[in-house]
Amino acid sequence: MTRGSLLLVDDEEKILKTLGRALRGEGHEVTEASSGRMAQRLLGDRSFDVMVIDNVMPELSGLDLIRELLAAAPEGDRPQIIMMTAHATIESAIEAVKLRVLFDYLQKPFEVEELLVTVARALDHQQLRTQHRYLLSERDEEFNHYGLVGRSRAMQEVIRKAELVAQSKSTVLITGETGTGKEMVARAIHSRSAQRDMPLIKVNCAAIPETLLESELFGHVRGAFTGATSNKRGKFALADGGSIFLDEIGTMSPALQAKLLRVLQEREFEPLGAERSQTVDVRVIAATNRDLNEMVTKGQFQQDLYYRLNVIPIHIPALRERRDDIPVLIEHFLRKHQQRCGKLIDGIADDVMKRLSSYDWPGNVRELENTIERAVVLSTGAMIAGDVVSVLGAAPATAPAVLPALNLHRNIEWVELETVRTALERAGGVKKDAAELMGISQRALSYYLNKHRTSLT
Ligand SMILES: Nc1ncnc2c1ncn2[C@@H]1O[C@H](COP(=O)(O)OP(=O)(O)OP(=O)(O)O)[C@@H](O)[C@H]1O
Numbered sequence: 308m309t310r311g312s313l314l315l316v317d318d319e320e321k322i323l324k325t326l327g328r329a330l331r332g333e334g335h336e337v338t339e340a341s342s343g344r345m346a347q348r349l350l351g352d353r354s355f356d357v358m359v360i361d362n363v364m365p366e367l368s369g370l371d372l373i374r375e376l377l378a379a380a381p382e383g384d385r386p387q388i389i390m391m392t393a394h395a396t397i398e399s400a401i402e403a404v405k406l407r408v409l410f411d412y413l414q415k416p417f418e419v420e421e422l423l424v425t426v427a428r429a430l431d432h433q434q435l436r437t438q439h440r441y442l443l444s445e446r447d448e449e450f451n452h453y454g455l456v457g458r459s460r461a462m463q464e465v466i467r468k469a470e471l472v473a474q475s476k477s478t479v480l481i482t483g484e485t486g487t488g489k490e491m492v493a494r495a496i497h498s499r500s501a502q503r504d505m506p507l508i509k510v511n512c513a514a515i516p517e518t519l520l521e522s523e524l525f526g527h528v529r530g531a532f533t534g535a536t537s538n539k540r541g542k543f544a545l546a547d548g549g550s551i552f553l554d555e556i557g558t559m560s561p562a563l564q565a566k567l568l569r570v571l572q573e574r575e576f577e578p579l580g581a582e583r584s585q586t587v588d589v590r591v592i593a594a595t596n597r598d599l600n601e602m603v604t605k606g607q608f609q610q611d612l613y614y615r616l617n618v619i620p621i622h623i624p625a626l627r628e629r630r631d632d633i634p635v636l637i638e639h640f641l642r643k644h645q646q647r648c649g650k651l652i653d654g655i656a657d658d659v660m661k662r663l664s665s666y667d668w669p670g671n672v673r674e675l676e677n678t679i680e681r682a683v684v685l686s687t688g689a690m691i692a693g694d695v696v697s698v699l700g701a702a703p704a705t706a707p708a709v710l711p712a713l714n715l716h717r718n719i720e721w722v723e724l725e726t727v728r729t730a731l732e733r734a735g736g737v738k739k740d741a742a743e744l745m746g747i748s749q750r751a752l753s754y755y756l757n758k759h760r761t762s763l764t
Pocket residue numbers: 453454455456457483484485486487488489490491492596639672673676
């Protein structure tokens with residue numbers, strides 16, 4: 308049985324004593340208050356799980372006290388409230404339960420057993436509420452932790468806009484060079500919206516062959532084309548009630564552009580081969596690294612569609628146009644990747660920081676993140692030094708001693724794989740020694756071994 312901290316409020320000494328004893332007998336921790344004012348003082352000092360309160364008391368009635376409590380404490384900090392009420396005031400108690408101000412009420416006279424059962428239920432309820440709040444705050448934490456980072460004025464503006472449009476259902480068009488964080492902003496908008504519990508469905512228009520994209524977006528019925536052996540729901544139908552993220556919208560063919568325009572205008576579409584149209588309630592978030600305005604001028608993108616998409620434009624500037632963000636992003640990625648590979652790194656050497664801050668980052672934040680991840684993986688000291696940091700514009704002064712020289716054109720996966728392979732080779736296959744060579748924990752090495760299992764065997 309759940310035990311908890313209770314505040315028992317009644318102006319009659321005898322009732323306080325009797326009920327207090329019964330509740331303590333169940334293992335609860337009980338504090339007694341003989342007036343509304345006294346209860347108020349106690350509530351100001353500490354929190355309780357459940358408050359059991361008499362309604363009719365001189366000076367400050369139970370309902371008055373509850374009213375003050377509602378005004379003072381945010382919902383999460385309030386105890387569950389059970390009111391003891393006589394027949395004359397039962398109406399207001401019922402009303403308060405309906406408004407969820409009261410957890411429940413007990414009509415006098417009641418059996419002590421009734422009180423014990425109601426208190427137990429209130430405690431269970433309170434516990435669930437606490438757990439729920441914890442989960443929610445954990446989710447927020449995660450969002451902040453791996454969420455949008457940036458202190459430049461440009462990025463603050465992007466974040467502010469994203470928060471604002473999250474509250475609406477308007478179509479959003481996110482523009483920016485590759486790797487600037489367009490997808491992250493789209494996710495941030497969805498996760499802050501009223502539809503956050505519904506899906507965010509992503510479609511990369513550039514990655515799907517044109518002939519398949521239509522069926523991917525709108526679905527098809529059986530027999531719609533050769534190979535359509537069963538009905539298939541499209542991404543729009545799957546996103547119903549939530550959001551759809553149309554990435555690389557600039558690559559869409561004119562025919563599909565027309566179909567998409569119709570969804571945006573009428574909120575309906577037909578699956579391929581279907582006779583009837585379907586309606587959807589979806590927020591559209593589109594992204595592109597192309598200049599759609601220019602494409603409109605050149606006749607490559609439909610003007611009406613552009614206007615429909617561009618209701619709320621969010622432009623993310625290139626990283627080289629907001630250099631203030633570079634140090635905070637570096638710090639953020641250092642922390643993230645240290646955690647991933649179980650290393651402790653104090654920071655980055657000054658000269659390296661200078662180099663990274665003045666580099667142009669053509670691949671924007673993605674390139675910066677990959678560079679930091681690589682540096683963390685390869686680093687063997689407490690500080691990240693120049694030999695493990697390589698960007699296209701500035702080659703490393705010397706190749707790292709133990710580890711393979713970096714090929715700048717290959718990606719981080721390759722670097723990881725090569726690092727692990729070389730370390731294992733030098734350690735004669737002894738994992739403990741290989742981990743030591745790499746300067747990482749054995750657990751971290753297992754993580755990498757597992758990740759590259761197929762390539763390593
Ligand atoms: N402001 C930011 N804060 C933290 N991480 C970021 C930020 N911007 C981008 N990133 C990281 O950079 C990487 C690239 O971001 P994202 O995929 O959102 O970019 P994109 O603009 O969609 O790129 P592309 O045009 O290539 O699709 C991701 O790993 C993301 O986590």
